[in-house]
Amino acid sequence: MDGLLVDTEPLWTIAENEAAARLGGRFTPEMKLAMIGHGIDTAVPIMVSMLGRPVSDEPATTEFLLRRSAELFREPGAVVAQPGALDLLGAVTAAGVSTALVSSSYRALVDAVVAVLGAHHFTVTVAGDEVARRKPFPDPYLAAIRLLGADPAACVVLEDSLTGAAAGIAAGCATVLVPSMPIAAADLPGQVAARVDSLHAVDLATLAGLVHRPDPARADSG
Missing domain, CATH: 1.10.150 (DNA polymerase; domain 1)
Incomplete structure (x- = not known):
């Protein structure tokens, strides 16, 4: 968030x-x-x-x-969407893709942000004070995945920090890093699925290409 x-x-x-x-x-x-x-x-x-x-x-x-x-x-106009955020949320919502907002911030702050972005964009939200262990542990993402009834391998995590990326990776999700602060190449986890400079570089096709999709022929063969 x-x-x-x-x-x-x-x-x-x-x-x-x-x-x-x-x-x-x-x-x-x-x-x-x-x-x-x-x-x-x-x-x-x-x-x-x-x-x-x-x-x-x-x-x-x-x-x-x-x-x-x-x-x-809570100050009027203080919470501002990042470039590309509203476009991506709109596209995901229009496509009917389930979406979770998973934050280390506490519920009071999460609700303030959701009010700005639009609650209709998020199927579920998980705040930092609602899990036993916060990022970099996988618990927040695993909680969101359970609420969505999803498979971690079918989920993509978007994160701006190494701490958050570590949580997404540990949860078993394809994880995209969109750094909000400079991060040296040597510090990037090897398991990061992609690193992009802005949410403008993320679209539905990109996200779909990162998730694991079971082979229907294999499933049919039993």
Whole structure:
């Protein structure tokens, strides 16, 4: 969601800068890269550790980030769709393809974004506070797949972070990386099905070509 379908990373960055300042430090690009794609429960310990602060600072920092990000998300016009996102969602919806929005963000933030993108585009949504383990674990995608009644091999995951891509791959889905931040070629997982620069480069034919389709002749032969 964040960074892939909507350009909310600048909003998160505002909250993260403010959180770091509250801890007497400075939020850096290195922190952003380390935290992106994580749920807030795993992102905050990364920030606190990189700032050299004690673990005891984590609960208050988590509370601040949740409250501040929710405020920013609710500001009129703050949540903006990424280039190509609405076109792709429209095409997928028109084709009748089941779609899940799977995010590490908590439900309150997911609902704010869905209201902007249009709830009719998503068959199901899974938020970060609704699973036991968040990305990079496969649990969020596996939960969505169960809700869809789908086979992981017939699903394509679109992700903007290495953390999210790891979750999609671990769930057994063909995974396309659309980076929202620069990622070195050496850091790309070998199992990524494709890497593209924008959602404009993704269409239904591309997605269909990535999924596993059983051989009907083999199925008929028993």
